[in-house]
Amino acid sequence: MTVVTLDDWLAHLASAAGDRVTLDTALVAELAGALGVDETELLATVQDLLDFHAGSAVDLRSGPAKVAAPVARATVFGSIATTVLRHLGAGDVPAGTANLLFPVERAEFTTGELVLHVRPPGAVPSGSGAAGVPALLDRARRAGEVVLGRRIRLVTGPKVFISYAHDDDGHKETVRALAELLVRNGIDADLDQWAGAGRQDWQAWATSLISRAGFVLVVASPAYRRVGDGFAKTNDNRGAQAESATIRDLLHRDRHTWTAKLLPVVLPGRSIDDIPLFLQPYCADRYHVTELSDTGIEDLLRALTGQPRYVRPALGAVPHLPPRSLPRPPGRH
Numbered sequence: 001m002t003v004v005t006l007d008d009w010l011a012h013l014a015s016a017a018g019d020r021v022t023l024d025t026a027l028v029a030e031l032a033g034a035l036g037v038d039e040t041e042l043l044a045t046v047q048d049l050l051d052f053h054a055g056s057a058v059d060l061r062s063g064p065a066k067v068a069a070p071v072a073r074a075t076v077f078g079s080i081a082t083t084v085l086r087h088l089g090a091g092d093v094p095a096g097t098a099n100l101l102f103p104v105e106r107a108e109f110t111t112g113e114l115v116l117h118v119r120p121p122g123a124v125p126s127g128s129g130a131a132g133v134p135a136l137l138d139r140a141r142r143a144g145e146v147v148l149g150r151r152i153r154l155v156t157g158p159k160v161f162i163s164y165a166h167d168d169d170g171h172k173e174t175v176r177a178l179a180e181l182l183v184r185n186g187i188d189a190d191l192d193q194w195a196g197a198g199r200q201d202w203q204a205w206a207t208s209l210i211s212r213a214g215f216v217l218v219v220a221s222p223a224y225r226r227v228g229d230g231f232a233k234t235n236d237n238r239g240a241q242a243e244s245a246t247i248r249d250l251l252h253r254d255r256h257t258w259t260a261k262l263l264p265v266v267l268p269g270r271s272i273d274d275i276p277l278f279l280q281p282y283c284a285d286r287y288h289v290t291e292l293s294d295t296g297i298e299d300l301l302r303a304l305t306g307q308p309r310y311v312r313p314a315l316g317a318v319p320h321l322p323p324r325s326l327p328r329p330p331g332r333h
Contacts, residue, residue, distance in 0.1 A: 011198065021071075023075065045062075049078045049095050066075070163217065166237060187304055189217075214304075263285075264287065266289065
């Protein structure tokens with residue numbers, strides 16, 4: 001199955017136009033086809049958002065507009081959000097408001113569907129006429145999909161960054177198998193092996209994703225233990241050294257927040273002793289993957305989705321327990 005992300009599409013358009021993206025009717029037509037909606041209606045939405053984000057007087061119907069990549073992204077993602085909200089019955093959402101109410105973080109096109117990775121919505125702007133939108137979105141999220149002209153799937157699971165060391169090719173393959181398993185279970189996981197074919201500034205890439213992640217999975221291995229605790233040579237596992245340094249700093253800055261967000265993961269064949277000491281392998285929780293299957297990652301999935309295995313029962317009433325009389329000793333009256 002071929003997967004094309006909207007960000008990659010826009011990045012390609014930008015690289016072909018000197019870091020500026022050309023918005024025109026051809027792009028709108030492709031997007032309308034991907035959404036399965038009327039092209040004329042979508043063109044009006046894109047124009048409204050372009051005016052909002054760029055203050056541009058360019059009419060796309062009379063010619064293309066070359067805009068900065070962030071403006072193109074906000075315009076295109078906003079048009080998707082606005083279109084979905086209208087389909088859900090939100091009415092005319094003001095330009096720029098849809099991105100707050102329905103924050104699409106990533107869009108993936110496949111041959112059969114459009115997959116939208118959605119963050120929790122922001123506050124509803126007062127006077128926006130969108131007071132009922134949160135309830136509409138809740139229903140859509142529970143359903144898991146929206147049907148326009150084609151099937152649109154909403155992914156609202158937690159965003160996860162996977163930090164690991166490149167011990168060897170076998171370890172990399174096992175980590176990728178774990179990531180694929182998480183994604184199939186609704187977890188929006190980011191992995192360096194999926195970062196795309198273009199040139200990356202890996203430090204900036206990792207720092208951005210770590211800071212935005214709901215959870216960071218630290219995959220235990222001998223190499224990660226060395227780099228995490230500062231025993232690796234300068235030239236060894238430089239990527240893992242940079243990521244672990246960032247993670248240590250975030251943990252030191254806000255231990256309460258990052259203790260909950262950093263989840264050490266022990267894969268099959270690995271040991272608790274492969275967890276870096278700064279993650280407290282023995283006095284804090286760790287997550288053992290017993291096998292690369294839905295059953296094998298159950299404890300990890302429960303932690304990521306906030307679904308405990310056991311739930312404390314409702315507090316009952318305190319029973320009335322009258323005192324008991326002691327029996328009298330023999331021979332006493």
